[in-house]
Amino acid sequence: MLKDILFLVVVFLTNIIQGITGFAGTVLAMPPGIFLQGIDTAKMVLNILGILASIWIVFISYKDIDWKEVRKILIFMIIGVALGIKLFTLLPLGFLLKVYAIFIVLIALKGILVKGEIYTPEIVLIGVIICAGIIHGMFVSGGPLIMIYVAKKLKSKSSFRATLSVVWIILNSYLAYSHYNQGIFTSTNINLLWMSIPPFALGMILGNILHYKMSQITFLKLSYVLLSISGIALIVK
Template identity: 55%
Template sequence: MKTFIFLIIVLLTNIIQGITGFAGTVLAMPFTILLLGIEVAKPLLNIVTLVACVLIVFESYKEIVWKEFLKMTAIMLVGVFIGEYIYALFPVDVLLIIYAIFIILIALKGIFVRKEYEVTDAVLIGVIVLSGIVHGMFLSGGPLLIIYAVKKLPKKAAFRATLAPVWIVLNSYLLVKQFMGGFITTQIMVLSLISVPILIVAVIVGKKLYEHMSQKTFLMLSYMLLLISGISLIL
């Protein structure tokens, strides 16, 4: 039953990932933590996200804005190093509550705050670093990174295509660390392999919806799911 529920989570969240290019892991993480525990959820969703993003890049690589990809990736890596250190330093239960509050605030901002504020490039760089820190702890830097991406990648196709390879680089680094640390268990490998057909279906469906429906609608859906997942994690 847990495997079946996990596959449903993979399907639904990666349809969103296929549409927006960023929301899959942050939506799946709280539910997967509740279902399987954080020590399984982090490496498992890392692999799942890697495969999903490779599929997205395969069909949309022509839309990648390489300058922004390199900039976001380099700065986020700095944040990832900091995030790994913080994760090792503090109790997981405390970090999970902070994480839940973080995604609830991001969700509420996305749902209720329509106004876009002008911010300096220095602030945007800080946002990328903070995104990397969250990604280093919980593989969920996407909601913060979009604050930068929506300003620098206003075209929907470039936004989606450029974010996917960022996650490939960052998650590949984290996967190597997880493998070396002995966190990639037989259970995780089996669940990852089972997830691949579901991922392919999810990305195809997400691509079709992305082509025919408003991204604004699906961003709103992502924020609503973020709110539900954050509240669930706290409860």
């Protein structure tokens, strides 16, 4: 029961960040979610909440969507997601978790330490999209990598958030179908999902308010700090 309560607290806090940025909620929630509920439960519940969060953002920010970038991101991320799902079934879970933890720490350190714009060739950016898809297929956490691409292409924080949310609706729906076929939609997991809806909704409401009232840079830095702590916790587990 204590683990369930702690998981609900994680859902609330991380969806505040999701409401602000449109990308960081699931990747922040996944490491503690794995600790508290196991990887299958965490993936299933957080993926569905990610879909709901994205639908919420698209509904209130539809005019900010850049459909050209949505199409481009989806083409290459779908390739990566298919690869990620396959790799997850082939490689040992312990190894994947360590790689995942190192990945999120490196992304967090980049966000904290690297200042200003860095020139990145288009072919490298496409590679980043595919890699984001691979990570998303394995851990529903491609947001930090795809953020590298979107930050180069979209300068408005509202367009950034709304455009990514369309991508997550489509990709996470595909992942939900995959999870259903894998038998992850158990009655226990579905009950936890229902329990997660109230803290999720409250977190999204607060996050959306802060999105318009607070500095985006401040909350991105906060996301990166929390991300690094989560990754380190997985490494030393």
